[in-house]
Structures are given as structure tokens and as C-alpha cells.
Amino acid sequence: MSEEKNQTYEILSENYEQEMLAKKKAGKKKGREEGPVKLTITSLMDILTILLVFLLKSYSTDPVAVTPSADLDLVKSTTALMPEQTVTITVSKSAILVDNAMALAVKDGKVDGTQKRGGEDGYFIIPLNKMLTDAVEKQRRIAAVNPSAGKSLGIATIIMDGDTPFRLLTEVMYTAGQAEFSKFKFLTISNPEGA
Amino acid sequence: MARKRKQEQPANDINLVPAMNLILILIPLLLTAMETLKLAVINVATPQIGPASEVTPPDQAPDEKPLKLTIALTDRGLHLYARDQVIENKDDPLGPTIPKKDGEEIIDGKPVTGKVYDYEKLTQMLSDIKDENPVEENIIISAESHIKYRYIIQVMDASREKKEGDKKKTLFPNVILSAGVA
Numbered sequence: 001m002s003e004e005k006n007q008t009y010e011i012l013s014e015n016y017e018q019e020m021l022a023k024k025k026a027g028k029k030k031g032r033e034e035g036p037v038k039l040t041i042t043s044l045m046d047i048l049t050i051l052l053v054f055l056l057k058s059y060s061t062d063p064v065a066v067t068p069s070a071d072l073d074l075v076k077s078t079t080a081l082m083p084e085q086t087v088t089i090t091v092s093k094s095a096i097l098v099d100n101a102m103a104l105a106v107k108d109g110k111v112d113g114t115q116k117r118g119g120e121d122g123y124f125i126i127p128l129n130k131m132l133t134d135a136v137e138k139q140r141r142i143a144a145v146n147p148s149a150g151k152s153l154g155i156a157t158i159i160m161d162g163d164t165p166f167r168l169l170t171e172v173m174y175t176a177g178q179a180e181f182s183k184f185k186f187l188t189i190s191n192p193e194g195a
Numbered sequence: 196m197a198r199k200r201k202q203e204q205p206a207n208d209i210n211l212v213p214a215m216n217l218i219l220i221l222i223p224l225l226l227t228a229m230e231t232l233k234l235a236v237i238n239v240a241t242p243q244i245g246p247a248s249e250v251t252p253p254d255q256a257p258d259e260k261p262l263k264l265t266i267a268l269t270d271r272g273l274h275l276y277a278r279d280q281v282i283e284n285k286d287d288p289l290g291p292t293i294p295k296k297d298g299e300e301i302i303d304g305k306p307v308t309g310k311v312y313d314y315e316k317l318t319q320m321l322s323d324i325k326d327e328n329p330v331e332e333n334i335i336i337s338a339e340s341h342i343k344y345r346y347i348i349q350v351m352d353a354s355r356e357k358k359e360g361d362k363k364k365t366l367f368p369n370v371i372l373s374a375g376v377a
Contacts, residue, residue, distance in 0.1 A: 041211060048218045055225035064234060075348045079235045079355065157236065160344050166268075167340035169347070170374050177241055184372075188348060190235035 075162045077188035086152040087135045090159040098131040109165045123174040132179035159187045239370045262331045268338035314353040334367035
């Protein structure tokens with residue numbers, strides 16, 4: 001009986017020793033993998049810093065930001081003049097905006113007669129004129145403190161959908177004219193080749 | 196001095212993790228906000244009420260009528276006026292100066308065949324007028340009330356300059372937009 005016990009013990013201990021050895025080996029391997037890895041990220045930081053500076057620069061030099069959509073299909077043109085920081089009047093298929101603030105709604109390329117002085121045949125769009133007058137007033141106040149900002153007084157950038165009828169364009173320009181805007185810049189997508 | 200040097204710590208690695216976090220957030224943000232389209236503008240003026248000297252170029256003979264070159268866009272084609280007179284189309288005296296021609300235009304990204312404005316002929320005619328009036332730079336553009344804005348821009352493009360090989364000849368870059376054609 002005791003002999004049998006001893007035998008089992010021997011077998012067990014042999015197994016135990018082997019298992020422990022295997023565990024030790026595995027542990028060692030694992031330890032080597034988990035050890036502190038040092039990444040050299042200096043070059044990556046260089047790239048990212050250059051990219052960041054470039055993006056920040058291009059971000060700050062865009063005076064007009066437009067996202068074309070189905071509602072605002074910009075026209076291509078061969079002109080090469082750069083946009084400037086001015087009051088913007090956006091005329092999309094569904095709305096007229098002044099400096100990205102909603103002025104009034106547009107339906108089928110027309111402004112509702114009730115929004116115009118003189119009804120359907122009128123040229124003077126009342127809500128648009130109010131917003132433009134406010135924008136001019138704001139510009140004047142800025143120009144009083146910062147004379148360089150006064151350069152864009154009386155200039156408006158018109159961002160218009162390609163399908164807008166000429167009638168609405170003249171209405172918008174007439175209304176802007178009444179709010180002391182005399183020069184206009186039509187914003188287009190630059191296409192120097194004209195293709 | 197020597198003491199100070201002793202106090203200095205050996206160069207430690209700077210912890211760049213917060214800076215990396217900031218940069219990695221800012222870059223996608225700026226990339227999405229970045230303008231991928233190149234935008235440009237066309238300067239347009241409205242008719243101004245003022246002394247005639249502002250309209251007449253200084254070196255033009257005073258007794259000569261101002262050119263007042265005008266293009267009017269209608270459904271049938273382009274009507275040209277100079278010195279308050281219609282520039283007649285010899286083939287069709289009652290029709291527009293430059294009638295629409297058969298051609299193809301892209302509407303909503305699809306080519307559509309039909310009658311289109313003849314911009315090449317317009318540029319050619321304006322180039323001839325420019326040769327006769329080299330100092331004139333103004334052009335008045337007008338249209339019927341339902342004419343789409345894109346055609347007006349295209350007429351402005353056609354009247355601004357003419358390509359002559361590698362060179363560009365400036366035609367009438369100063370656009371004045373006038374109220375609609377009745």
C-alpha cells in the first residue's frame with residue numbers, strides 16, 4: 001500500500017516539476033513581451049505640428065465658407081478674383097440668408113408678395129432690407145474703431161444658386177441698394193480652364 | 196555656477212501625450228472644416244446716377260456718344276446694343292443679334308441637347324467691338340425676368356476675356372447689371 005502511494009507521489013511530483021518548468025518558460029516569454037516599449041514619436045510630432053499649422057493657416061485665410069448642397073448649386077466661372085470679407089447674401093432654392101442668418105423663405109425662385117413692398121410686382125424685400133440695414137450698422141460701428149474694416153463698407157458678396165431667376169437677383173440687388181450697398185461680388189467656383 | 200549645474204536634473208523624456216491628444220483632435224476638426232473648393236468672385240456694379248464724366252472714359256472724344264455696350268439675354272438668344280442702337284443680325288434683322296444654337300449643356304450633372312447660347316460667337320463679336328473701342332471696359336448686362344442666374348454668369352465669363360492661344364485678351368471686365376428686359 002505504501003509503495004503504491006510512493007509511486008503515485010513520484011509520478012505527481014514528476015508532472016508537477018514539468019508543469020512548473022513549462023509555466024516558468026511561458027512566464028518568461030510573456031514578461032519579455034510586456035516589458036516597457038519606447039516609441040520614437042518625435043518625427044510623428046513634427047509631421048502633425050506642420051499639418052496643424054498649415055490647416056490653421058488655411059482655415060483663417062478663407063473669408064467666405066460655403067458648403068455646396070442640392071439647395072445651393074454654385075456656378076462655375078473663369079474669374080480669378082479672390083473673395084473678400086464682406087457682408088454675404090446667400091440665395092438658395094429655399095431661403096435668403098444674410099451673414100448665414102435666415103432672412104426669409106423662397107419658393108420656386110420667388111419671394112412671397114406679402115414680404116415685398118408693393119406686393120407681387122415689388123422689388124423691395126422688407127425682411128431682407130431690415131437685416132442688411134442692421135448688418136451695415138454693425139459694420140459702421142466696427143469701422144469707427146477699426147478703420148481697416150471700413151474698406152468693405154457698401155460691398156456685399158452674393159452667393160446664389162444657379163437656377164435662381166434673374167428677377168429674384170434684381171430684387172435682392174435693389175433691396176441691397178436701398179441698404180446702401182453699391183458694389184456686389186458674385187461668388188462662384190473658380191474654374192480657370194473654363195471646361 | 197558649478198552648484199547650479201549640479202542641481203540640474205538629467206534630461207527627462209517630455210510627456211507628449213496631452214499634446215498628441217490635442218493635435219489628434221484638432222487635425223480632423225480642421226480637415227473637415229477646410230474648404231476643398233476654390234472660390235472666386237466676379238465684381239458687379241449697379242447703374243449709378245451721377246455726372247456723365249464718370250461713365251465716359253477720359254480719352255474719348257467728348258462729342259462721341261458713349262458706347263454703352265449692352266447684352267440682353269432672352270429666350271431666343273442674345274441681343275446686343277451699342278450707342279443705344281441694336282446690333283443687327285444680318286441673317287435675321289428682327290431676331291436676336293446672336294440666336295441660340297443647337298448644342299449640349301449640362302443640367303444637374305447630365306448632358307441635355309437643345310438650344311444653347313452661343314458664347315463663342317459672343318466672345319468673337321465683343322472682341323471685334325473691343326478692337327474698335329480699346330479704352331472701353333464697361334458692359335451692361337440685362338435679362339428677361341425668368342432667365343437663370345447661371346446663364347448670366349456664363350455671359351459675364353464670355354465677355355470678360357478671350358483666349359488667344361496662351362494669351363488672354365481682356366474684353367469688358369467691368370460688369371454693370373441692369374434691371375430686367377420687359
